[in-house]
Amino acid sequence: MLPPEALVAPEAVPAPAGLVNLPVRRLFVGREDALGWLDRTVLDPGVVVVQAVHGLGGIGKSTLVAQWAATHRDEHRPTWWITADSPAALDAGLVALAVALQPGLGAALPSPALREWAVRWLACHDGWLLILDNVIDPDHITDLLARLPRGRILVTSRRATGWPDLVTPLHLDVLEPDQAVDLLTEIVSRAGAAIDPADAAAVCDELGYLPLAVEQAGAYLAQTRVTAGDYLRLLGQHPAHMYRDGGEGRAAERTIARVWQVTLDALADDPLPGRLLRTLAWYAPEAIPRDLWHHTGGDGQEEPAVVRAIGRLAAYNMLTVDPITRAVTVHRLVQAVARTPDRDDPHRQTDDITAARSAATKALTAALPDGWRNPTTWPAWRALIPHIDALATVTRAHSTDSDRGAQAYLLNQAGLFLHEQGSLPQTIAYLEQVLTDLRRVLGDDHPDTLVSVSNLAGAYRAAGDLGRAMPLFERVLTDSRRVLGDDHPDTLVSASNLAGAYRAAGDLGRAVPLFEQALADVRRVLGNDHPHTRIVHDNLQAAIEGANSE
Structure with missing residues (x-):
């Protein structure tokens, strides 16, 4: 039974007051020109307004948009923030919006239906603000923008080009020197410490006036009470590892790397914070659930120790913790540095990073819900999918056979959940990768x-691609008979699956005899009363009826 609210059309659901999910606000200084640009935008009823704030990683794009949105929160209903760094993350944010607008839908509808419900709601309402944070590729949001005829959308991205014509871009640069000094001074003074203006200027100059780097430096100075001169000396003695390829973000990566090492030195009395940060680096940057990160301690670490280590990292602005959900966010540049070996950095040794990658996989495996058909597990699955996706993506360049084997299980389980939800393109992508990895690691037999072959064939069939499904169904039956024997349960299922595929393709001449043989085999092996026997019997009858009606 669907709850009553599931039957209410999106058009009939009003915009609730106070629905805002902005991230925790950071200390904000300057940016008057950028704020004025956002303020001067003229909104016409019934016209969608899309603006993209782009710039270097760590430049403060998200902080700027969050500040403006918080200042104008009373003008929009709702104000909704989505981390949109992948199509999967965008979908997850739209699903969350649907559930926030109609809470009863979460356990009633699969994810694709919830996403569609949210898009329909946005398309027929006005006065909302949608923030799409960290869009990697403009193509990822083009279809969504085309469906929204009204409302206001703010986008943040490193991409400066490639935006649709309806998007108005704004390039965001580093802070002005005096603004960076104000930011650093305010962070230090809030902790009850002080810094000379000339020293603050020297630190900010060394950090290139990058807001994220200034924030981290301020946290370090406030926490350790070292002088600005000592801080600069430490930076000089520990030069950052430079990424080999240039392009956007190179200077930012260098600056963050330098700050990252100095900060971890201050936490070196306990190896757990550094180990946790290296492990969290393999996940999606935002909304790492508590049920996931508390598994990342490894080595039998008790939960209180993990919580304390997370708190210490938060104190240095290496990550943030949502005060309500306790989900953790790690800046994507910090993650990138943490995943990159540097023989001159004691916190980024190759063996430690390899161990962290393995720990990230084990923690995700431990956090998986039991099963995926129970609607009560769907919210947990949705929270984990972006992190499974990120782990598989960023690990691919570093994968060993051990990685591939362990992650194949994760991708397979995620693929089965997404198949159940009807997200077939993502299902197929995951299951194709699973099959490739298992063939390499375990062999074809x-x-x-x-x-895995059977799962992928089933996904192809569900997507209507019988041309790719049929050869896999045929192969898995042949191989199962050879490897497992005619009477193995998996072989019996494979025979029934192939017969079903023949029937779906309209080839009843092959479907009926195979169903007949499958039914005889399952009766002999499993008995007349086994559920699978009854399923094969019903499928055979349907195939016979179809053949007789031709």
Whole structure:
């Protein structure tokens, strides 16, 4: 039974007051020109306004937009923030919006239906503000923008080009020197410390006036009470690892790397914070659930120790913790540096980073819900999918066979959940990767590989792609008979699946005899009363009826 609210059309659901999910506000200084640019935008009823704030990683794009949105929160209903760094993350944010607008829908509708509900709601309402943070590729949001005829959308991205014509871009540069000094001074003074203006100017100059780097430096100075001169000396003695390829973000990566090492030195009395940060670096940057990060301690670490280590990292602005959900966010540049080995950095040794990658996989595996058909597990699955996706993506360049084997399980489980939800393109992408990895690690004849072939064939069939499904169904039956034997349960299922595919393709001449053989085999092996026997019997009858009606 669907709850009553599931039957209410999006058009009939009013915009609730006070629905705002902005991230925790950071200390904000300057940016008067950028704020004025956002303020001067003229909104016409019934016309969508899309603006993209772009610039270097760590430049403060998200902080600027969050500040403006918070200042104008009473003018919009709702104000909704989505981390949109992948199509999967964008979908997850739209699903969350649907549930926020109609809470009863969360356990009633699958994810694709919730996403569609949210888009329909936005399309037929006005006065809302949608923030799409850290868009990697403009193509990821083009279809969404085309469906929204009204409202206001703010985008943040490193991309300066490639935006649709309806998007108005704004380039955001580093802070002005006096603004960076004001930011650093305010952070230090809030902790009850002080810094000379000339020293503050020297630190900001060394950090290139990058807001994120200034914030981290201020946290370090406030926490340790070292002098600005000592801080600059430490930076000089520990030069950052430079990424080999240039392009956007190179200077920012260098600056963050330098600050990252100095900060971890201050936490070196306990190895756990550094280990946790290296592990969290393999996930999506935002909304790492508490049920995931508390598994990342490893080595039998008790939960209080993990919580304390997370708190210490938060004190240095290396990450933030949502005060309500306790979900953790790590800046994507900090993650990038933490994943990059540097033989001159004791916190980024190759073996430690490899161990962290393995720990990230184990923690995600431990956090997976039991099953995926129970609607009560769907919110947990949705929270984990972006992190499974990120782990698989960023690990691909570093993967060993051990990584591939462990992550194949994660991707397979995620693929089965997404299949159940009807998200077939993402399902197929995951299951294709699973099959490739299992063939490489286990070989074609391993039982897990055979199950993977069957899962992928089922996803192709569900997507209507019988041209790719049929050869896989045929191969898995042949291989299962050879490897497992005619009477193995997996072989019996494979025979039934192939017969079903023949029937779906309209080839009843092959479907009926195979169903007949499958039914005889399951009766002999499993008995007449086994559920699978009854399923094969019903499928055979349907196939016979279809053949007789031709």
